[in-house]
Amino acid sequence: MSTAHINTLDIKAIRNDFPILARMVNGKPLVYFDNAATSQKPQLVIDAIVHYYSYLNANIHRGVHSLSQEATDAYENARIKLQKHFNAAHSHEIIFTSGTTHGINMVANGFSSLLNKGDELIVSAMEHHSNIVPWQMLCERTGATLKVIPMNENGELVISEYEKILSEKTKLVFVNHISNALGTINPIKDIIRKAHAFGAAVLIDGAQAAPHIKADVQALDVDFYVVSAHKMCGPTGVGILYGKEAWLKKLPPYQGGGEMIAEVSFEKTTYADLPHKFEAGTPNICGGIVFGTAIDYINKLGMENIASYENQLLEYATKRLLEINGLKIYGTATNKTSVISFNIDGIHPYDIGSILDKLGIAVRTGHHCAQPIMDFYKIPGTVRASFSFYNTKEEIDYLVEGIIQAKNMLL
Incomplete structure (x- = not known):
């Protein structure tokens, strides 16, 4: 370059x-x-994929041999790059996923044990199906109710109507940062602040925003923020879920398996610390590492x-x-x-x-x-x-x- x-x-x-x-x-x-x-x-992202499989390919976190340690270091370095890019307080608040949809489903699954019949969730009228369907499924499982922030002819959310449907019953609000269909940049800082006034958590779908806007998750005070690498010059099949440490500790694991455990017996299993609690199985190691390469590229621009x-x-x-x-x-x-x-x-x-x-x-x-x-x-x-x-x-x-x-x- x-x-x-x-x-x-x-x-x-x-x-x-x-x-x-x-x-x-x-x-x-x-x-x-x-x-x-x-x-x-x-090309440097493409080269990084080839380099990983040519010279670094090994499973991570589990091996004492040099290749495993080098791959682990590269993977965790990418996590730190993403932490810094989105200004998360801790690297363990960055959970690697297969993409935005995966991240949303992880949170929706976690809230299954936190919601009761009569609780309310709020979604915006301009969401991608990935930020609608998982919450509908959650409502079916829990008896919670889904409410919708309407939009106007210009493709803008009607915030005055959002204020009317917020209540003590509201447990979670989920809105996209930018509409994939219209390009609208939503006033998420205001949306987050109003939701927090009622004690509700907020998930922001940042898939469309991340290529254009550098979201500061601490300045936004957002509880969850999800993105996909493939919209940011990175590979497909990898993304991140940012979650505040307190929320990630509160939510149960999304999947069970290797890597996400501390101890396993046939009587009881204890879960690993963050971020591994949410990263069961062998991850997309190459994808995570190369996501870091893509982040470096766009930040140099x-x-x-x-x-x-x-x-x-x-x-x-x-x-x-x-x-x-x-x-x-x-x-x-x-x-x-x-x-x-x-x-x-x-x-x-x-x-x-x-x-x-x-x-x-x-x-x-x-x-x-x-x-x-x-x-x-x-x-x-x-x-x-x-x-x-x-x-x-x-x-x-x-x-x-x-x-x-x-x-x-x-x-």
Whole structure:
């Protein structure tokens, strides 16, 4: 990586870090605008995966031999990198998971033993299905009730309605930091503060926020925060659950097995200390280590530099897309990040996405695992273009040309 990355973003140099951006799709240069689903990986992340399996592959925490000790050190170093990145008070508050969904389910499972019939949980209207379904299942198991913070036409949560449904019965509030379908940045600090006033815990789904915003979990005073590596230039199949130490001690283990135990007999088992209590079995060792590599990469670019550049892309793309007659953007919140969901009057989003694919442009179409949002707008889905720091204004111009071409073909 060149020193040009350190102070300002040298986009040409950055793009050279990502080998996939040089490939052709359907005979056209790839334009990758599906970053909200997964980000692309820089070569040093790919190299780190190869290096692990070539020179370091061993099980961790259990061996006295050198390879095991080296792998353990690398894995625990990655945990410390993540602790520092999210400003957790302790490294043992960082639990490695298979991703955001896994982290949410761990907390939902833990609360099964803490809830009673009549307790209430609060979810927002703009959640990904992964932050809805586990809580519905929890309500079915415990008799708790699920309440919903509504949203408005701009794709913003109605905080005054949230205040009305908060009560002494509220035990847990869960909201995404950024909406994957709309790009809305939710006022989570305010949401957390109001929930804590009633003694409720808060889980924030940070999957969409982590590539764009450096969340400080202590400043937010959040109880649980979950992310996935694959949206942050890291590998798939790994993520983290941050939990306050007091809550992690209170919750029971999610799975039983090796690594999460202190002592086992046929009469009784005692559990290991944090974080191992929640990390049963052989983990995704390579994934955890390389998540640390990806964190190093984005921090060298600088999260503030990334946010500033991506905001420029968002503003430019919004302006250019609104020049297209009949195009409507869903999600016009004042505070949003580099995601644009849109439709064109009279055209199904799938048809637009299919034609854009023929032009080498990767966008997402459908309900984006956020069906309640689509039901709110009374639409089957949207076309979603989501931008990352390695995208360019020239690619946005090509997207606009592609949409106009698709529109002319389909209408």
